[in-house]
Structures are given as structure tokens and as C-alpha cells.
Amino acid sequence: MDIHPTLIAQIKKHLSEFAQHDPGALALWQSISHHYYSMERDKRLTEHAFEVSEKEYQELLNDLRRENDLKQQSISKIKAVTLALDANSSTEHREGEDLLDVIQFLERQIVKTKILEEELLQAKEIAESSSKAKSNFLSVMSHEIRTPLNAIIGFIHLMSTEPSLPTQEDYIKAINISSQNLLNLVNDILDFSEIEEGKIEFLYSKINIRTLIHEIKLANTFRANERENRITVMLDEELPTYVLGDEVRLSQILNNLISNAIKFTHRGHIRIEIHKFAEGENHQQIQFVVKDTGVGIAPESKTLIFERFTQANSEIDRQYGGSGLGLSIVKKLLELQGKDISVESEPDKGSTFTFYMDFGKCPEEEITLSPNEDRSSQHLAGVKILLVEDVYINSVMAKTMLKNWKAEVDLAENGQIAIEMCLQKNYDVILMDLQMPVMDGITATTKIREFDPHIPIIALTASSSYETQNDIKACGMDDFIAKPFNPYVLFETIKKRVMRVV
Template structure:
């Protein structure tokens, strides 16, 4: 029997509450829809009553399934489900709303479904789930803390980065568990709160800290912080451990490199001193002998010795300062000079050595080779000296031939070309490509048999590169070697010759200075004393800086010549004491530093110690004389 629909008219409660209520009879037809349903879904009451199954379901299959379930329930075939469930319902405007349903059986065997709109809650839940997934997969730690530093939220990512669960670090646990000490934790917490909520200056670095993991190891975390709502603040921490460890390793490598450079510089300073000290004696005494009455033959020998010393000194100036070659700080000069004379000078030097080995040294300068050019004579001389010296050293029978000629058709302009051809031992085929490498020689016993360090050709290659030239080598093992060298030059138009006559003996004026010479080397003592006494100076000698200070304290000198590298007390320390710790009168005594090491760091060190100026060994008599005249107190 069909019931009167008016018996199901809503009362005042159903009219006012925001609930969906639908009542379905055993045939699956809706017999009641609450007024709120029309408001929530947008359909009219008539549409909902007559077309509920067609209008509010996404598919016919779904609506038919639900209708059949209701019918089976009302027949008693299945029991009603008392649990709530969610289902999306279509609205008239085409949107969907999530409705939470709860079903029951009416007293008149009707199926009553009560629905609450949970769309907004669902949206927030989905957003929360999405945020949770993001926070779980983000590679940073996110903390939300109260104004007093208590942690109220920790992102799930903390377990991946530090090993803790987020619950383990809530409240004050973050500060207790992740810092190496409670004192450190309190210091950082106070600094962060002050930084965010106060205007007081903060002196503690809060942006990067070592954070302890659950395993007991530490990770470097870099933080970014900002204030948030309700007096909270957010901290975002990124794991930068790999970067920090790389920086630490880089700093260690840098310190090791700097220490290595320091050791190298100390070695070069000592080596320079050890080589220049005897060289100072050779050149100095040769100069003294040249100023005496000697025969022309003796003068010729002495001038050769003097030239040899000067060339050796020139080489030492470049070779010992390896750092300049390696860092490409050497600069090429471009000055006019007599190329023929320079070549002949080098060949004459090597001729003596070739003669001792009974090998022939041939020089062939092509007639088209320009006599005057612009380039760097010192470096060209050093290149030729190394190449010819190398050829003579490794040739036991036969000859060494030096050829010089001009190539005007080179792509980079006129080139002066050299060939150094020897009939020596040659180079084994598998070593031909390594001869320009540092300390490389053709065979392991080469150095033992022939001497040398294997550094000569390395220097040649660097100097050739510096002059923007090219060098190649070809060899037949056991038959000889041929080096070919090409250097760009400018042809000098000027034909002014330097007369090849003996240099006149320089006559120096008497100085009559009282000089204190502080020098530990006996040869240099004798050389300096002899030179200074030839200028009518009175010379007192101190063996080291300590003795120099004592003598300076007892006697006022016109000038002090102070060697810098000495035992007991070096020249730097002695100068500081004389300038700062003795009497005012003594402090005014000019001090000239003497060093065999020409690095810029050495000159700065001498001037910083209080010296008026400095002179490098071996020095020319005229340079020393001019220094004395300029700085002596008289």
C-alpha cells in the first residue's frame, strides 16, 4: 500500500539543520529529501525526488548497485551497515561534494540515509596528506619552534638525515640530543631567539652547526630561519656535510701546498746562498786581479774566467728561482745586441771543454744572418749554453756543430734559427719524447756517467716558450742528436759596434770610512776587506750577528755591511737590535744588507728589519762603491 508522502513532511529541526536526509522505499524510490539537500547540491526538491539516481551519481552502474543494496537490505537479505562511509555526490553546477553517509532502517521499513558535507574537511585532509608526502621526501630538516625555543614540529625527513624519529626530538629533546654539550645547545638556542625576537647584536654563528646524529656521528647542517605566526619560528636545515668535508680537505691540501712552497723557498734560499758565496769569491778576486799589473795573456785568461762567472751568475739568477719559471713570472726582454758576438762568446766558452775531450767544435754562421737584432740576449745565451754544453757532454768522439741562419719567411716574422748537431751517444727511441721533462735523461745511468741533474733541457724548453719560439729534437741512438731551434726576432737597423777592447781599469777615490763587515764566510771576508781597504777604508770583521751587535755597541761606524744568512744570529735580528735596542747614536748607523738570494720576499725582509738598502752577491765593485758613497754617515 502506498504511504501518504505528507506523513514524511520535515519538521522544524530538519528544516534548519544542514544535513542531507533521504528516505528510500523498498522499490528504490525516494519518498523524502531534506530541505538542506536542495541547498547543498543545487537541485530542486522535485528533481531530487524523481531523479536522485540519475542526477547525483557519476555512473549508472554505481547508482544501480546502491539501489539494489537498499532493496536487498529492506527485504532482509543483507544487514544494514552501521559504519559511516564517504561517497562523492554530483551537484547541479557539475562539481562534486564529499558526503559522509550513515544508513539505518526506519520503523516503517524505509531506508534512511543521513549525509554530512565533508568536502572542505576532505580537501584539507588531502592537502595535509600531500604536505606530509612532500615533507617526507624533502631533503631538508624543518623545525617549528615556540618563542622560547621549544620544538613543536619536526619534519619526517629528520629520520633520513639524522636517524631520529620526529617524535624523539619534540620539545627540549632537540637541544638535548643533537648538540655535543648542553652548554653549546643553550648558547645556540639563546643566540637564535635573540637574533629573531630582539634587536641585540648576536656574535655566535647560528647559520652552520655540527649536529649529532642518532648513531653518534656528526653532520654539518646549514640553517635558514624566519619568524612565523603566533610567536613561532621556522628553521630549515640543509645537510652540507659533503661540502664542508670537501672544504676541509681543500684547506688541508692548500696548507700542504703552502708548506711545500715554504720548504722549496727555503731550499732555494739556501742553495742560492751556497752557490753564490763561492761565485762571489771567484768574480770578486778576478776583478781584483784585473785591476793589477798583469800581462796581456794573463788578462785574456782572467777575462775568460770573469765572463764565465758572469754567465754562470746569469744562469743561476734564472735557474735557482724555479718558481718564476713554473709560474711563468719571468719576462722576456727586447733589447738590441750583437748576435754574432753573443754566439761567439758562448762557443768560445764551450771550446775549452771540447778541447779537453779532444772533440771538434764548429761554428757556422750563415752570411745572411743579421749581426744586430732585438731580442733577449741573456736568455738566448742561456739556451745556447745549455744546448751546446749538453752536446759536448754527451759526445766522446767526433764533433759538435753549431749552425745559425735567418728564416725570413716564418709565419710570425723573421726567425733566427739554430742547429746543434753532435756525433754523441744519441737518445734511445722510447725517450725522445721525454727529453724536455724535468730530471729526465735517456738512461738511468746517464747522470752517474756524465753528471748533471737532467734539468737543463727543461729550462731550455721553458725559455724557448717564453721567447715564443720552437724547438725540436731528432736522434739516432749511438750516432748523434740534432736540436733545431727557431726564435722570432726583430732585425736591428743600427750598426753601432761596441769596441772589442779591454775595459779600462777603474780608479776609485779614497773613501776613508770606518766600516763594520758582518760576514761569516772567510772567502767573502777576505774579498770584501781587500776591496774596501783598496778604497782606504778601515774594516772591522764580525763572524756573526751577535758579534756584530757587540762591536756596534762599542764603536760608532760610518756604515755596517750586514750579511743576512749567518749562524748564531742572522743579519735580520742583528739589524733590529742595532736599530731599536742600543743607543740613539748607534741606531743612526746606516746598514746595508748583503744576500745571495734575490727573491722579492728577501728584499722586503731586509727593508722591514731596518736596513737602509741592500746589495746582492756577487756584486760589482762600482755598485758597492756607489752604495757606500750614498749611505755612509760621513
């Protein structure tokens, strides 16, 4: 018989020997023992349940503590972020605040941010409007200034091709030099904004390096003589006759460097050196050096001189004047072509500016003139040209120049008349001004392209902005010449387009 040990002990303690072994009581003892075992099992189960509950409670408590710690850390980090967003927001935080308070604060910050975004958007729109207004103003100024300059420079060229008295020749040269200096200054001022923004587009054409340097030297000789300076040029014998590059921008760089050297040199020497530096399959690299024996530059001012509107020191500004744009424009134009400029200088011993530029090789079929050939002997005999120009003095000048080259020239005063004339007569080339009454050159070109997609149309415009150049390409024009134009560039451009048509 399996009697619970506790029950056996109680029976032995409280009952007689006879009662312990009484067969009639055996069933009672077994029943009571069964309850003892049940109670013991229930007790163990209860104790186990309490142990499990305590463990789960401790685990749950630890989880809650970790979650609370994480919550506090999150609140602290969110506070740190809000403080980083707004240093003044610290006054809005309180010790012991919960996540809901921080979220409400963030909501207020989001509202503030949205208001700020709207204000920034408005400011951006105002800035863009201002930039557009500035661009339009510069475009108008470019047209208004370059248009009369175009007539001045053009008529000077015409006068120089006609017989004149020796004294008149000197006057013509002086006027030409002065007009070129004025043009360079105008180019610097009007181009500066677009140069800074990197909106300059380089227009590549055939350049005769020797002829270009000769013309640049001639343009600067008069001013050099005024300061009793001497200009010499040293050209590498291995220089190619022609290269492909942007003649206008190269001239702008060299003129600024030479003009700067003349300004800071008195009774001295300016030397221009040009060397062939390297050659590839399709390009040639040329080194340009401009040396002077002028006042020189202090070491601490070498970087300062390339800043806009800045001179090496205030004394130079008062003594020599100048806009302070020249060297800045030189550096910007070179940087836009992936190049740089270096300077070596000592006070009172002069300065040397050096830069390198890559040029394309000029195909043999593009070479129409030899280095020593007189350009004035060239002609456009038999070439039918439609000149579209509304400014009378410019039309007279351009028409005279073209007729001197033996071209056949008709004049249209605006784009509408040009369209009507193109419908009535076949032309070899159209020279199209852009800003005209009744119909502008862009609109006229677009309409002409609808019935004649092949005739060469060359833009002649006093506005050379980036936007204008994009408009010229978009409307279907073939080429672009900025006013005031170099007569030889005009001749070569027409000749090139006529040869392609033929």
C-alpha cells in the same frame, strides 16, 4: 495553484475527489507543498555540497600524493648526494626513513666537513710554513754558495787582465771555464724551485748577441775538447748588434742546451745557429738552433727528456750522469716567456733543438760599444762609487775591479756605515749588498731614500729569489745584479745609471 507534483500524486492516491478540491484544504496543501519544495531544495544543496566536498577531497588527496612523491624523490636525491660525498655513508641509511632522518644525517656530515676543513686549513698552514722554510733555505744556500763563487770568478777576471805566463793563461782559462760550469749547475739547482712555481722575473738589459755567443762558446770549449768535439757558430749577418732581453736567462738556456749536446756527443760536432727570424716595430724575433752529432733520442723518449730529474733511459743515466734538470729548466724558462722548444732526433744520428725568442729593440742612445770594440778600454774615471759589502774577499775583488776602471771607490762594511758616509759625502752610485750584519741593504736603502731619493742604488746580491727581487723594488733600489756577476754587466749597469744622472 502551484502544488508540488509529489504532493498532488499523494493527494490523488489517498483522498477522495471531494477532499482534493475542498477549498478549506487548499491552504493546507499549499503549506505542505512549500515544505516539499524546501526539502527538495535542501536535498539538492546537500547533494551539491557533497559533490563539491568529494571533488575537493580528491584534489586534496591527489596533492598529498604528489607531495609525498616529491618528498620521497627529494629524500632519494639527498641520499644520492650524501653517498657521493661519502661512499661509506650508505651503511647509515635505512629503508623507509623520513626526511628528518636524512636531515639529521646531513647535520652529521656537515660536522664532519667542518672538521675536515679545519684539518685542511692546518695542513695548508703547515705546507705554507714548509714552503717558506724551503724558500729561506734556498735563499741562504744561494747566498752561501754564490758569495765565494763571486770572489772566484771576479779574481779570475782580474787575473786575466794582467800579464801572465803562457802556461798560466791556459790555467786561468781552465779555472774560468770550470767556475762558469759550476755556476751554471748552481743556478740550475737553486733556481729550479722558483722556475717550477713560475716566480722567475725576467730582467731586461742590453745584450750583444755576438759577444754573448762568443763567451758561451769559449766557456764550453774546454769541456768539448775533453770529449774531442768541435764547436762552430753560424750567425746571421742580419742579426742586430744589440737587443734588449734577459742575458742571464738566455745564457742559462743556451748553456744547458750546449752542455747537453757536448755530454751526449763524442768525437763529433756541435753547431750553434742564430738567425734573425722576424721583426716588428718594437721587437725582433730570433731563432736559436743547437745541433749535435751525438747518440740521438728515440722517438718515444722525446717528451720524456723534458721531465725533471729524468733521462731518456736508465742506461744513459748510468753512462753520462747529470742532474736531469737541464732540459726541464730550458723548457720552463721558455714557457714562462710564452715560447716552446722543439727537438728533431734519430738514434745514433744526433739531435737538433730549436727555439724562438722575442727581444726588444735597443735604442740608439743605449749603444755605447761597437761589436769589435775592446771593453777593457772603457773606464769610469771621475765616478764616485760607494761599495757596501761585508765579505772582505768580495770587497777587495770588487774594489780592485772598479779602480781598474779608474773609478773613485769608498767601502762601507754594513748598511749603517753606508748611511753615515752618504750623509758626509756625495756619491754618483751606490753598490749595495743585501745580507750584512748591523744593518742589511734593504733597510739601509729605505733610510737613504728618506734624504736622497735620486742617487742610483744598485743591488749586488747572491740571493736572486723572486721575493728578494720584490724587496729590492719595494725599498727603492734602481737596479739588480746577481752574484757572481759578469764584470761587463756591472760596468754597463754603472755606466748607464751614471749617464742618466748626468
